[in-house]
Amino acid sequence: MSKNAILQIDGKSYELPILKGTENEVALDISSLRSATNGVITYDPGFKNTGSCKSAITFLDGEKGILRYRGYSIEDLAENSNFLEVAYLIIFGELPTKDQFEKFENDVKGQAILNEEMKNIINGFPRSAHPMGMLSSLTSALTAFNPSPVNVKSEADMYNAIVKILGKFQVLVAWVYAKNQGTPRNYADYNLDYVSNIMQMLFRIPIKKYTVNPIAAKALDKLLILHEDHEQNCSTSTVRIVGSSEAGLFASLSAGVSALWGRLHGGANQAVIEMLEQINKDGGDVEKYILKAKDPNDPFRLMGFGHRVYKNFDPRAKIIKAAADDVLAELHVKDPILKIARHLEEVALKDDYFVSRKLYPNVDFYSGIIYKALGIPSEMFTVMFALGRLPGWIAQWREMRLNVEPIGRPRQLYVGQTLRPYKTLNKR
Secondary structure, eight states, rough: OSSSSEEEEEEEEEEEEEEEOTTOOOOEEOOTHHHHTTTOOOOOOOGGOOOOOOOEEEEEEEETEEETTEEEEEEHHHHHHHHHHHHHHHSSSSSOOOOHHHHHHHHHTTOOOTTTTHHHHTTTTTSOOOHHHHHHHHHHHHHHOOOOOOOOOOHHHHHHHHHHHHHHHHHHHHHHHHHTOOOOOOOOOOTSSSHHHHHHHHHTTTBBBOOOHHHHHHHHHHHHHHHHHHHOOOHHHHHHHHHTEEEEEEHHHHHHHHHHHHHTTHHHHHHHHHHHHHHHTTTOOHHHHHHHHHOOOOOOOTBBBBBSSSSOHHHHHHHHHHHHHHHHHHHTOOOOOHHHHHHHHHHHHHOOHHTTTTTOHHHHHHHHHHHHHOOGGGGGHHHHHHHHHHHHHHHHHHHHHHHHOOOOOOOOOOSSSSOOOOOOGGOO
């Protein structure tokens, strides 16, 4: 392959360097295009074809259904690691040794406590407040209790900030849940692992002993691993672009939470349950909604099927489907919503319409089923997604700051009015 591509504009030729990634991805370097051509830019709505950075964290091949963190397959990590171990890998680049992991886990546990004044902020929210709005606000509020910016040139400062947010974020998630449900706020238990700890903070009530179900904890652990990073998606690129202004870690993460909130991003698993509830309210006739989904003139769409990145199958879905099966079998949940979900899954995996279009159930479909089975309300689904995505956001922010990337500043193609004469108020 040539080292340069030739671009011709108005009879003039310009050479664009061709870059190649370690997985043979090819990119045209247009960083000097505007200056070389005296103002020409590229037009790419949604940045679907634009690489905004070089990253060594996550490799994703949507056509082949490949997802890897730092070179390790998502299948191997989900089967053999735990959430916090994978978080270490994503953030620092290598799987931890036994000593490194023990220190990391203990340091994170040591930060699993919030300033009591945070309760005043939480109490200020009405019960009607959406959990994602609360989580974003509370993440940003952490800056008030940690006003000194992170010195990115200091490994110790960076490490301390990382374990601090990993420790405190799980408590924020649990307290947001408690506020939403009107239940007592629980504190972390130093004797539990990360996922078991979040489960007891979510579900323990003072009048009853709570025991973590190991199968449920394993399923949640896998689900969080699968969500830890996903390349330059909407929320991740938001964290990077906010951080590129040298905004602090907590402020950048708060922006990521807000970006994740959207129905087209992190809210997709909530949309799945809402769709299932709609079908249930209409009598539970799955075949009726299958026909509606096939009708090009019907606005109804099946949520949780297909993926805009994965063109064949979502590799995360294969992993989490087995975990969903285990959870449903273990908990013996009798819920008409979950029954409808399994019926939809069965039809979609066999129906030629869905199979030919590769509209397989994706990770959002199965994650919604697991959260529902665990008793997590649908408005909390995206909060749990944020808990899983936190290490990826941290890793991306850290990489961006260490690489000293320039401040994000997309261009635009102006299509508004040209110069007009100003008219005073009495002449308009």
